[in-house]
Amino acid sequence: MRITFPHMGETYIAAKGFLEDLGLEVVVPPPCDKETLNIGTRYSPAEICLPFKINIGNYIQSIENGADTILITGSCGPCRFGLFWMAQQEILNNLGYDVEIIAFDPPQENVRDFLQKSKKILGYHTPYQIAKAAKNTYRIVREMEAISNRLYKIRPREIEVGSADRYYKNFESEIYHVRGSKAILGLIDTLNNDLDHVDMDLSIKPIKIGIVGEIYTMIEPFINLNLERKLGQLGVEVHRSMTVGHWVETTVMEKLFKMNKEKNIQEAAEPYLKTFIGGHGQECIGHAVQYAEKLYDGVIHLYPFTCMPQIVAKSILPTVIKDYDMPLLTLVVDEMTSEVNYQTRLEAFTDLLKMKDTKMRIG
Amino acid sequence: MRIGLPKALLYYYYFPLWKTFFEALGCEVVVSNETTKQTLDNGTKFMAPELCVPMKICSGHVAELLEEKVDYIFLPRMVSIHKQETFCPKFLGLPDMMRYTIPGLEEKMLAPQIHSHTERVSHPKDYLILREPLEVSLQDIKKALKQAEKVWCDFRAYSKRGYDIKNATDLALGQVTEMELAEKNKNPFDISIGVIGYVYNIYDKFVSMDLLNHLENLNVNVFTFEMLDEMEMEMELNDMKKAMFWTFSNKLLGTGRRFYHDTHIDGIIHVTAFGCGPDSFVGKLMELESNECHKPFMTVRVDEHSGQNHLQTRIEAFVDMIKKKKNALKTQKQRRA
Numbered sequence: 001m002r003i004t005f006p007h008m009g010e011t012y013i014a015a016k017g018f019l020e021d022l023g024l025e026v027v028v029p030p031p032c033d034k035e036t037l038n039i040g041t042r043y044s045p046a047e048i049c050l051p052f053k054i055n056i057g058n059y060i061q062s063i064e065n066g067a068d069t070i071l072i073t074g075s076c077g078p079c080r081f082g083l084f085w086m087a088q089q090e091i092l093n094n095l096g097y098d099v100e101i102i103a104f105d106p107p108q109e110n111v112r113d114f115l116q117k118s119k120k121i122l123g124y125h126t127p128y129q130i131a132k133a134a135k136n137t138y139r140i141v142r143e144m145e146a147i148s149n150r151l152y153k154i155r156p157r158e159i160e161v162g163s164a165d166r167y168y169k170n171f172e173s174e175i176y177h178v179r180g181s182k183a184i185l186g187l188i189d190t191l192n193n194d195l196d197h198v199d200m201d202l203s204i205k206p207i208k209i210g211i212v213g214e215i216y217t218m219i220e221p222f223i224n225l226n227l228e229r230k231l232g233q234l235g236v237e238v239h240r241s242m243t244v245g246h247w248v249e250t251t252v253m254e255k256l257f258k259m260n261k262e263k264n265i266q267e268a269a270e271p272y273l274k275t276f277i278g279g280h281g282q283e284c285i286g287h288a289v290q291y292a293e294k295l296y297d298g299v300i301h302l303y304p305f306t307c308m309p310q311i312v313a314k315s316i317l318p319t320v321i322k323d324y325d326m327p328l329l330t331l332v333v334d335e336m337t338s339e340v341n342y343q344t345r346l347e348a349f350t351d352l353l354k355m356k357d358t359k360m361r362i363g
Numbered sequence: 364m365r366i367g368l369p370k371a372l373l374y375y376y377y378f379p380l381w382k383t384f385f386e387a388l389g390c391e392v393v394v395s396n397e398t399t400k401q402t403l404d405n406g407t408k409f410m411a412p413e414l415c416v417p418m419k420i421c422s423g424h425v426a427e428l429l430e431e432k433v434d435y436i437f438l439p440r441m442v443s444i445h446k447q448e449t450f451c452p453k454f455l456g457l458p459d460m461m462r463y464t465i466p467g468l469e470e471k472m473l474a475p476q477i478h479s480h481t482e483r484v485s486h487p488k489d490y491l492i493l494r495e496p497l498e499v500s501l502q503d504i505k506k507a508l509k510q511a512e513k514v515w516c517d518f519r520a521y522s523k524r525g526y527d528i529k530n531a532t533d534l535a536l537g538q539v540t541e542m543e544l545a546e547k548n549k550n551p552f553d554i555s556i557g558v559i560g561y562v563y564n565i566y567d568k569f570v571s572m573d574l575l576n577h578l579e580n581l582n583v584n585v586f587t588f589e590m591l592d593e594m595e596m597e598m599e600l601n602d603m604k605k606a607m608f609w610t611f612s613n614k615l616l617g618t619g620r621r622f623y624h625d626t627h628i629d630g631i632i633h634v635t636a637f638g639c640g641p642d643s644f645v646g647k648l649m650e651l652e653s654n655e656c657h658k659p660f661m662t663v664r665v666d667e668h669s670g671q672n673h674l675q676t677r678i679e680a681f682v683d684m685i686k687k688k689k690n691a692l693k694t695q696k697q698r699r700a
Contacts, residue, residue: 045647047638077608078449080640086605087644094651105605273459275440275476277452305413308640312456315411319463332413 001025003121004067006055007032009219010148011244014140015071017181021133022125027067028176029058032222036061041335043091050223050304050334051216052084056091063097071121074105079279079309081216136181141245143188148228150195152239155232156206159199165229167194206237207353210291212284213302214310215242217333224302225339227331227346234350239296241287242280265290272316281309285316292324297353299326305334327353364390364497366473367433369424370397372417372454373441375528375562376589379535380485380515381437387507388499393433395424398569402427403667409464415638416570416666417563418453418460425465435473435496442478445610451641482519485512522589527575528566554685555584557622559615559649560634562589564665571634572671574663574678581682586628588618595621612641619649623656629685630659632678637666659685 004027005015012028019026030036032054040057059070075082085103092099102121107114122130147168154164171191178184209231217223218240231238250262265286266276273285288299301317303310314330321328329349331342366385368374374394385392396402398420406423428436440458441450449455458474475492477484485508487501494501518535526534526544533539556578558565565571565587578585588596596617600606607613622628633649635642646662653660661681663674 045643047640047643048647049640074605078452078455080644083605083607083644086603087647089604090648090651103605272463273456275442275455275459277455279452281452281456306638306640306643309452309456311411311414312452312460315414315460316456316463 001069002027002067003069003071004029004059004062004065005071006058007220007222008216009221009244010144011219013144013175013184014137014244016175017140017184018133018137019071019121020180021136022122022129024121027062027065029062030065031172032058032220036222037335043095045087047306049080049307051081051214051220052088053335054220054223055084056088059088059092059099060095060097063092063099068099070099070101072101072103074103075278076106077278081279133181136185138248140181140184140188141248143185145243145245147188147191147195148240148243150192152228152232152237154195154198154200155229156235156237157200157202157204159201161233164195164198167191167198204235206235207297207350207357208237208239209298209300209350209353210287210294210296211238211240211300211302212287212291213241213280213300213313214284214304214307215247215280217302217304217307218242219244223304223333224331225333225337225342227300227302230343230346231350234347235354236350239291241291242283262286268293272320273312277309277312279307279309281313284310284313285320288317288320288326288328289324292320292326296326297357298349299328300349301328301330303332305332327356364435365393365431365433366390367393367395367425367428367431367436367471369421369428369436369438370395371421371424371567372457372563375566377484377515379518379532380483380511382536383514384485384507384511385437387510388497388503390497393428393431395427395431398424398567400569403569407667410460413638414460415453416636417561417567418457419667420563420567420570421457422461422465425461425468429465429467429471434471436468436471437473440474440476442476443610444477444479444482444484446480448606448610448613449608450611451609453640483512483515485509485515519589523592525590527585527587528562528589552582552584554582554630554682554689555586555628556682556685557586557618557625557628557631558634559588559619559622559631559645561611561615564634564636570636570665571663572665572669572674574632574634574674577675577678578682581679583682586622588614591618591621599624607641607644609641612645615642616645616648619645620652623652623658628658629689630661630681632681633660633662635662635664637664 002025003019007029016026016028036054036057039060040053044053044056072085074085085101089101102117104114104117151164151168158164171187174187175184178187211218228238262283265283268289269282269286273282276282291299301314317328329345368381382392402423403420405426406419409422409426410419425436438458438461441454443449458472462469462472473493473496475490477489479486479489487505487508490504493504514535518531521531521534522528530544534541558574565575575585596614599617599620600613619631622631633646635646649660659681
């Protein structure tokens, strides 16, 4: 069994660590690029959202590299994500690929199904081994989150623009060549050391922008055209409202242990959107409110074209920003998004915010 | 009291129920006019550009009702009408979207949350919030709902006997009798086409560009999803690895598959609005199956820029092709005989 999984930002690092610790053979899909997108667009329904298309691209590229089993999580709707695997399996079979997609739906829906699938992957491992692998994986997730947060702080302040990202790029290319969570944690340590040596101008007080929206689009740099890096290089300290760790916590912890970590976010969204609409639509409103309350300079709303929950959020966000008097930029990405247009809009937006910021400081 | 019902979205499916319900509570029901280009343009002004056409049309109707000086506008939040299934996120967020985008709506909106396990959305607990604005008691609501439920069940029974939505509605509300409609002659023509699409797409003459009438003028029998029994649809979905989350999408897919396997149906047309999320799955799954079943399948995708002429041409071509194929088969059979 050679396992693969779709890309979603830095998630592959943790997934690779976990599966390799369990002694499984892993085929990490090549980093997302134009080719991935082209393959995906060719075989996906035209009106599906971009994450679906990228998934298909990842799968086919991995299958060509020898993968025969695909791991993915499910969900119980009403966002389309929960049905991805069902349609993807049909599409891949129709193309003549002999692969199996093992999708983990939330256990409360069908416990037996969940256990059967877990057994397939976890096999003969003892609970101790599994717990150990899970613990190390969680450490990777946390460390990667800390690194993202460091990069947000470093990018607008570094003296030689792009030096931190150079280290990060090196790190990413090495990940493909190591095996197991121990080696990965070692690489993370090296990266942290390297980042210590980046020269920064600590007197700079950058403007702050919060990113809200659809989780996949926010986390995967290919699909959002490296939004965080672009903003960082424009001298902006960004904050992303959702991370992989956050996602693990809300999907795993909440469902298994009935902890509701999202409660304060839901409460913040309550006056504007009263019900859960799936796909982090309600969370998006909640996060925007929270950024406004924390006095961020602006918010960027990011989502893939035709995303159902985010269209609802988009219709409501103008009211939120009016109430809080906060600038908002909406970015909708699809396979036709042009990088130049995108860059111009970002520059214009950050310039406006900077102007507003200086005006406030002077008088 | 005047209650406005926008002629959009699930109006087509639940009108008999809601009309009976409000009238039993002593209200006057005001329905907006048929959708026109103006309605859509009006709605487009208020809503986010990439929202699907049916939602924009709905907001156009709501805006029209606001001008009609109604006391309240009924805009339920449809959450679920089937166990473990829901509506698409746009339906879930509909009252919130409209509340903020259409000025003057907030005070006039009646938005009960419909969260039911059956299609008969007549559980009194869902309608409790109507007590205060309509000045009625729980007893009144219970009584009105009972009456409404009965009418709606009649309506569904008529649909299943092959009447289209308009006739079934009129029959259920007692506006016509079956005698007047004359016993509908089943299968009067040689060719039968299954049309799959949500009620607000195929029965809104503006959205579907009057597809159903076009087909009838071309001497085609038309079948739609609400004419099928739920059991039949569910049977078709049994072999799916995972059922979809959205009730009406499951119905469409079940119906589509039924049509594929039904030898009386010669071709299938899928009517969908641009940007419909659930339909991106329904469409793709139907397309994949079309190859296996060797039955013609056509998708008609509508948005606010659609023109009518191209549709006419495509439908005529589709029907002609089916006729030709059928005739060729017939002559082949005759020759062999």
